[in-house]
Amino acid sequence: MSTQPLPPRGPSDGDTLDYIAEQLETRGYAVIPAAVPPALVDRLFIELKQLDSAEFKPAGIGRQDDFQVNRFVRSDQICWLQGQSEGAGGFLDWMEQLRQGLNRRLFLGLFDYEAHFASYPPGAFYKKHLDAFKGQSNRVLSTVFYLNPQWQPSDGGELVIYAEDGESELECVRPEYGKLVIFLSEVFPHEVRPAQRERYSIAGWFRVNNSSALVPDPPR
Ligand SMILES: O=C(O)CCC(=O)C(=O)O
């Protein structure tokens, strides 16, 4: 058995940052059961429940010009976080602390962060994919944060993280309330298995800035 250090609980303090940085450096991903302050998790959950279903749109694949909705690849609904509300603002602030902390520790040059709520109705999925392809995207680190109270193993909906070869399973993560997963966007193929219940999350990406005066950074 490998002896991984126990993940710390609590806010984005030095210990949490050290833990995430160490995991990213040694394994390329981190699973933290309770990184975000509980009051913030509850606030986000309330806001998510208050969102009108009309604000959720079918998620697509690709960027602006080649954006397409493909129900065979993914069948979730999304709503981008704007940060105007207490919970969403708190979450984006927390991620900003993480961005700065990781830049200091790992020199990643992370430039900004974008995130959306995602809702997977029962039976919805996201087939095995990479969040970024080398040289084609400025997404460097993917984050997924789960908002599913009392999630049971029989509810399914796991996030499966595969090794770079796309075959061997590295991790099968239950989408439990308050859990945060972070991984290198270009390295790990992953998939969302269908769930028995509605499955809620916030998916986000830390990005680098590849723009210059002549070549603007591509839109997401
Ligand atoms: O919800 C998850 O567990 C992962 C979602 C995902 O892979 C994505 O939105 O790119």
Ligand SMILES: [Fe+2]
């Ligand atoms: Fe993904």
